Amino acid sequence: xxxxxxxxxxxxxxxxxxxxxxxxxxxxxxxxxxxxxxxxxxxxxxxxxxxxxxxxxxxxxxxxxxxxxxxxxxxxxxxxxxxxxxxxxxxxxxxxxxxxxxxxxxxxxx
Amino acid sequence: xxxxxxxxxxxxxxxxxxxxxxxxxxxxxxxxxxxxxxxxxxxxxxxxxxxxxxxxxxxxxxxxxxxxxxxxxxxxxxxxxxxxxxxxxxxxxxxxxxxxxxxxxxxxxxxxxxx
Numbered sequence: 699x700x701x702x703x704x705x706x707x708x709x710x711x712x713x714x715x716x717x718x719x720x721x722x723x724x725x726x727x728x729x730x731x732x733x734x735x736x737x738x739x740x741x742x743x744x745x746x747x748x749x750x751x752x753x754x755x756x757x758x759x760x761x762x763x764x765x766x767x768x769x770x771x772x773x774x775x776x777x778x779x780x781x782x783x784x785x786x787x788x789x790x791x792x793x794x795x796x797x798x799x800x801x802x803x804x805x806x807x808x
Numbered sequence: 809x810x811x812x813x814x815x816x817x818x819x820x821x822x823x824x825x826x827x828x829x830x831x832x833x834x835x836x837x838x839x840x841x842x843x844x845x846x847x848x849x850x851x852x853x854x855x856x857x858x859x860x861x862x863x864x865x866x867x868x869x870x871x872x873x874x875x876x877x878x879x880x881x882x883x884x885x886x887x888x889x890x891x892x893x894x895x896x897x898x899x900x901x902x903x904x905x906x907x908x909x910x911x912x913x914x915x916x917x918x919x920x921x922x923x
Binding site: 732739740741742743744747785789795796797798799800801 | 916
């Protein structure tokens with residue numbers, strides 16, 4: 699599976715959009731991009747995933763570049779409860795493992 | 809939230825003693841996983857199961873064994889606990905259909921301290 703690169707930390711003002719970038723330049727054609735987050739001491743929580751089209755659900759939007767080498771997770775109106783570590787993961791067929799890496803620690807500031 | 813429980817949620821044990829952690833699901837999902845999480849390493853897969861009595865190793869399986877006698881339960885056993893196995897252990901489940909879109913859902917975790 700392709701590996702990902704994320705900034706180690708980011709801050710975002712409460713009520714503003716949080717844009718979390720992820721580079722996955724070695725992604726292959728059948729690999730999906732997943733986003734999870736982990737709030738302190740809790741189990742990882744699934745947020746969203748996509749292949750090449752932009753995706754949106756009740757939690758977030760996922761924007762994937764046309765060449766699929768990078769993506770951005772958007773939390774449209776960040777709240778204090780969104781403070782967490784966000785993981786960008788690339789996973790393809792035949793792989794049962796989710797490689798979490800070290801993620802981005804997002805801090806939402808009042 | 810997916811119906812996943814882990815027990816115990818916290819455990820302190822001594823080096824050399826056996827420890828069994830339990831993961832229980834109410835979703836009837838085929839796949840179950842055990843991960844460990846340590847500072848600086850993210851989550852690492854220990855073992856996974858793709859059905860009753862069907863299990864396979866992950867990237868950090870040494871010192872661990874698993875069993876799955878029922879769809880809903882996946883047990884992780886440390887035969888002889890060592891201090892290096894002090895960690896937070898997470899169970900996860902997924903439907904297991906042959907698809908690249910498999911989403912894993914995680915339990916609340918078990919904190920294990922081996923003295």
